[in-house]
Amino acid sequence: MSEHPKQLLLVGAGAIGQLIAHQWQCAKLPIVTLPRSPSPHADFFDYHFRDYQSARTELCRIPIINDSDFSSIQAVFIAVKAYDLESVFRRLDTLGVPHDRPIICAHNGLVDLTTSRPCYTWITTHGVTRSNRVTEHKGLGSDWIDARIQHHQQLTEQLHTAFPKLHFDADIKARQWQKFCLNCVINPLTAVNQCLNGELLKEQYHEQRRMLVSELVSLSQALGYRLNTADLLVLVEQVCEATAENQSSMLSDIKANRKTEIKALTGYALKKAAELGVNLPTHAALYHQFNQLYLR
Known part of the structure; x- marks a missing residue:
């Protein structure tokens, strides 16, 4: 040495x-x-x-x-x-x-x-x-x-x-975008509902999960990424199951009164969607709900 x-x-x-x-x-x-x-x-x-x-x-x-x-x-x-x-x-x-x-x-x-x-x-x-x-x-x-x-x-x-x-x-950009999509679903949902990752697998969140994923797939395709709703839904569920007892980083930040990455997640998705003319109503509603709760 x-x-x-x-x-x-x-x-x-x-x-x-x-x-x-x-x-x-x-x-x-x-x-x-x-x-x-x-x-x-x-x-x-x-x-x-x-x-x-x-x-x-x-x-x-x-x-x-x-x-x-x-x-x-x-x-x-x-x-x-x-x-x-x-x-x-x-x-x-x-x-x-x-x-x-x-x-x-x-x-x-x-x-x-x-x-x-x-x-x-x-x-x-x-x-x-x-x-x-x-x-x-x-x-x-x-x-x-x-x-x-x-x-x-x-x-x-x-x-x-x-x-x-x-x-x-060799295609880390696609991998990064996929992880970004996972975070855009899991982080704000757990933060708004004050729940652990595994709780998002409950039936009460099923439709919202599906809509968030479907909208992200539309944005992904507009950006040239090959994602489909069924596969991304499975990935979201797999991550929620594997980290069921985990508190998302965004919820941890909320509880510790720290600045969150909501603008770099949902905010970034909404920005790109606006540039491309893609509609993300479920994400926009979740973003508004988050801001109403935490950005006073």
């Missing part, structure tokens, strides 16, 4: 970021994190983590990088809300993180972001929640990453080590 090992820089140590860090550290790979607010007295970011179906809670520690020298950073993993992406990229520029370092982006919503940095989308369907200061991996899912990242050989080897079941997807 070299004197200065190539490290992964984690930006955004929330629920998904902590899951990524936990798996990375379990593989004995070097990782550091960049705190939202720099503190000269903090050397580690500590969190409590409970792995899937485990009764044991671990105290985990991620070293905090307070050095101005980012030459040891091999790649950056950004796990923040969609609305924070632009500010994170500005911060990387300000700090002098080398421009050629690959950036892995994991976020729920969609934003129109322009950057010359090499960026690779990460998609996950794992269910992770935070409560009582414990982050818990509550639902098994899958992970996908843009296959183009395989040009970075050492990083690809590390990804294989930390995530043995990681899928390298």
Whole structure:
């Protein structure tokens, strides 16, 4: 190993970021994190983590990088809300993180972001929640990453080590859009109804689920994505079942009085629909209901 090992820089140590860090550290790979607010007295970011179906809670520690020298950073993993992406990229520029370092982006919503940095989308369907200061991996899912990242050989080897079941997807944009559609159904519905993901499988939500999915398929087809209502409905139900005991990120944000990604999800879908002349009345009604409840 070299004197200065190539490290992964984690930006955004929330629920998904902590899951990524936990798996990375379990593989004995070097990782550091960049705190939202720099503190000269903090050397580690500590969190409590409970792995899937485990009764044991671990105290985990991620070293905090307070050095101005980012030459040891091999790649950056950004796990923040969609609305924070632009500010994170500005911060990387300000700090002098080398421009050629690959950036892995994991976020729920969609934003129109322009950057010359090499960026690779990460998609996950794992269910992770935070409560009582414990982050818990509550639902098994899958992970996908843009296959183009395989040009970075050492990083690809590390990804294989930390995530043995990681899928390298040559059509990550379609995968990202599919995940976006899932989130546009599950997140606002659970937030408005204050329920866990699995509760959306109840009969009382069946027709609304179907209408939300049908409208998203119309938008998808207008954008050139090949989706059909039956398949997307099955996917929504599979995710709700696999993460039945999970609280969606949007509902978690509501309960913690944090800003949500509603604009990067339903808001983005409505924006694209308006541009293309596609009607999304069920999504518009849900968006209005959400705003009436939470954006006072």
